[in-house]
Amino acid sequence: MQEVDSYRSAMFFVIVMGIVSLFADMAYEGARSISGPFLALLGASGTVVGVVAGLGEFIGYILRLPSGYITDRTERYWPVTIIGYSVSMLAVPFLALAGSWQVAALFIILERTGKAIRTPARDAILSHGTKKIGHGLGFGLHEAMDQIGALLGPLIVASVLFFKGTYRTAFAILLVPAILTIGALITARILYPRPREMEPALLKLKTEGLPRFYWIYLAAMALNAAGYADFPLIAYHFQKASIVSGEWIPVFYAVAMGIDGVSALLFGRLFDRSGIPILIVTALISFSFAPLVFLGGFYMSLIGMALWGVGMGAQESIMRAGVAGMVPVEKRATAYGIFNTGYGVSWFLGSVLLGIFYDISIYLLITLSIALQLASIPMLLKVKRLYKHG
Numbered sequence: 001m002q003e004v005d006s007y008r009s010a011m012f013f014v015i016v017m018g019i020v021s022l023f024a025d026m027a028y029e030g031a032r033s034i035s036g037p038f039l040a041l042l043g044a045s046g047t048v049v050g051v052v053a054g055l056g057e058f059i060g061y062i063l064r065l066p067s068g069y070i071t072d073r074t075e076r077y078w079p080v081t082i083i084g085y086s087v088s089m090l091a092v093p094f095l096a097l098a099g100s101w102q103v104a105a106l107f108i109i110l111e112r113t114g115k116a117i118r119t120p121a122r123d124a125i126l127s128h129g130t131k132k133i134g135h136g137l138g139f140g141l142h143e144a145m146d147q148i149g150a151l152l153g154p155l156i157v158a159s160v161l162f163f164k165g166t167y168r169t170a171f172a173i174l175l176v177p178a179i180l181t182i183g184a185l186i187t188a189r190i191l192y193p194r195p196r197e198m199e200p201a202l203l204k205l206k207t208e209g210l211p212r213f214y215w216i217y218l219a220a221m222a223l224n225a226a227g228y229a230d231f232p233l234i235a236y237h238f239q240k241a242s243i244v245s246g247e248w249i250p251v252f253y254a255v256a257m258g259i260d261g262v263s264a265l266l267f268g269r270l271f272d273r274s275g276i277p278i279l280i281v282t283a284l285i286s287f288s289f290a291p292l293v294f295l296g297g298f299y300m301s302l303i304g305m306a307l308w309g310v311g312m313g314a315q316e317s318i319m320r321a322g323v324a325g326m327v328p329v330e331k332r333a334t335a336y337g338i339f340n341t342g343y344g345v346s347w348f349l350g351s352v353l354l355g356i357f358y359d360i361s362i363y364l365l366i367t368l369s370i371a372l373q374l375a376s377i378p379m380l381l382k383v384k385r386l387y388k389h390g
Contacts, residue, residue: 006132006198007132007133009198010128010129010130010131010132010133010138010198011129011132011133013129013188013191013192013195013198014126014129014130014133014138014141014142015141015145016184016187016188016191016192017122017125017126017129017142017188018141018142018144018145018146019145019184019188020085020181020184020185020188021142021145021146021149022145022146022148022149023149023177023178023180023181023184024085024088024089024146024149024177024178024181025146025147025148025149025150025153025257026149026150026152026153026156026174026177027088027089027092027149027153027174027175027177027178027181028088028089028092028111028115028153028174029149029150029153029154029253029257030092030152030153030154030156030157030170030174030177030250031092031095031108031111031153031157031170031171031174032231032232032253033153033154033157033158033231033235033249033250033253033254034157034161034167034170034235034249034250035053035095035104035108035232035235036049036053036231036232036233036234036235036236036239037167037235037236037239037246037249038095038104038167039052039101039104039105039232039236040236040239040240041167042098042100042101042104043100043101044101044105045359046233046236046237046240046355046358046359047355047356047358047359048101048105048355049232049233049236049355050230050232050233050351050352050354050355050356050358051351051352051355052101052105052108052109052232053108053230053231053232053233053351053355054230054347054348054349054350054351054352054355055105055109055348056105056108056109056111056112057112057230057344057347057348057351058344058345058347058348058351059109059112059113059116059344060112060113060115060116060344061116061340061341061343061344061345061347061348062116062341062344062345063113063116063117064116064119064120064336064337064340064341064344065337065338065340065341066337067080067084067116067117067118067119067120067121067333067337068120068121068124068333068334068335068336068337068338068340069333069334069337071120071121071124071333071337072124072330072331072332072333072334076121077121077124077125077195077196077333078121078125078189078193080117080118080121081118081121081122081125081185082118082182082185082186082189083114083117083118084114084115084116084117084118084119084121084122085114085118085181085182085185086114086182087110087111087113087114087117088110088111088112088113088114088115088118089114089178089179089181089182090114090178091107091108091110091111091114092107092111092171092174092175092178093171093172093174093175093178094107094171095107095108095168095171096168096169096171096172097168116340119336119340120333120334120336120337120340121333123320123323123324123332123333123336124329124332124333124336125195126138126139126142127324127329127332128195128196128197128198128329129195129198130142130321130324131198131324132198134269134272135271135272135321135322135324135325136267136268136269136270136271136272136273136317136318136321137268137269137272138268138321139264139268139317139318139320139321139324140264140265140266140267140268140269140271140317140318140321141265141268142317143260143261143264143265143268143313143316143317144261144262144264144265144317145261146261146264146316147257147258147260147261147262147264147313148261149177150254150257150260150261151254151257151258151261152254153174153177153254154250154251154253154254154257155250155251155254156170156173156174157170157174157250158247158248158249158250158251158254160173161246161247161250162247196329210326210327210331210335210338211326211327212386213326213382213383213386214323214326214327214335214339216379216382216383216386217276217322217323217326217379217380217383218338218339218342218343219342219379220376220377220379220380220383221315221319221339221343221376222342222343222345222346223346223372223373223375223376223379224283224311224315224372224373224376225315225343225344225346225347225350226346226347226349226350226353226372227287227290227350227368227369227370227371227372227373227375228308228311228312228315228347228350228369228373229289229290229293229294229308229351229354229365229369230347230351230354231253231256231308233351233354233355233358234293234294234305234308235249235253237293237294237358237362238252238301243296243297243298243301244298244301252301252302252305253305255302255305255306255309256305256306256308256309256312257309258309259305259306259309259310259313260309260310260312260313260316261313262313263282263309263310263312263313263314264313264314264316264317264318265317267281267282267313267314267317267318268317268318268321271318271321271322272321275384276322276380276383276384277384278314278318279314279318279319279322279380280377280380280381280384282310282311282313282314282318283311283314283373283374283376283377283380284377285307285310285311286307286308286310286311286314286373287311287369287370287373287374288304288307288370289304289305289307289308289311290304290365290366290369290370291304291366291370292304292307293305293308294362294365294366295362295366311373320336323335323336323339350368350372353368354368354369
């Protein structure tokens with residue numbers, strides 16, 4: 001009976017944290033769905049859009065290294081999480097006030113900074129609950145709820161644009177889910193003040209440092225990230241090439257987010273059963289998104305966005321589940337910080353290159369995207385041989 005109660009408690013905890021992410025994604029993914037066209041409206045070029053998107057992701061990942069380390073040292077998991085969410089949720093509605101692409105870029109990067117601050121602490125907190133129900137299922141469920149918000153946010157924005165509202169109006173309306181995010185997070189903190197108690201059995205390190213397969217795993221996912229075009233660049237292409245009208249761009253993003261959520265839940269459950277091979281499967285499914293979105297018409301681009309969503313679902317859920325199973329609880333925030341820093345550096349460099357290649361040749365962009373994603377597969381096979389999923 002006690003085992004059942006602890007399972008239910010852990011599941012409820014994951015759901016509560018999922019609600020936090022649902023509202024947060026509603027806010028910042030709604031903003032992200034139009035950030036590319038908004039920057040273009042303010043006079044930014046394709047290269048600028050690629051650099052801003054990549055720099056935002058770079059900062060949003062590289063700051064996770066000190067954030068994770070400090071969080072583990074101080075064990076202030078909840079305060080760090082709350083500060084990070086607060087910074088992000090303030091930045092989103094302030095985009096409505098941006099008068100130039102430089103100011104808009106500042107708020108976009110500030111939103112990513114808040115995410116950098118909170119993510120290692122939040123993922124460490126989440127890992128305690130997912131230990132009981134299965135890391136793949138737990139992170140997959142969290143990502144699925146995350147993507148409900150990521151689907152609703154762009155649809156809210158699309159509705160504003162459909163009824164002849166402006167980008168600024170859309171950003172201002174996103175203040176509502178931003179406020180709900182903070183309210184839900186405070187509720188989670190009150191209900192679960194000590195989430196670490198849900199994981200009594202601690203994983204022991206066999207060495208003083210992080211295991212070798214962790215670093216190979218990081219390298220594999222970094223390559224995958226480098227080849228993944230960020231949505232602002234895709235949206236910029238849709239608008240510039242007149243593939244998709246302005247009102248439909250957020251809808252395409254919403255479709256991708258919906259696929260992301262379903263994929264996270266499905267592949268997360270499969271990860272608990274099969275481990276690393278599931279990441280290889282998702283890489284093989286999603287690598288062809290680039291030619292579809294950058295060369296296809298309306299419907300081919302929509303299929304490409306669906307494949308893009310599959311890859312994002314894997315990266316945002318089972319990728320994190322893999323880390324949770326590789327490192328001990330006392331170093332988990334640090335491990336997430338290191339992992340996300342390496343991942344973010346690669347995302348930034350890839351975004352910059354893809355943005356530059358877009359202005360030179362779309363075919364070069366597509367070739368680079370596919371090559372980098374496929375290069376991650378041999379490394380994942382190596383991780384599979386070294387690490388047996390537990």
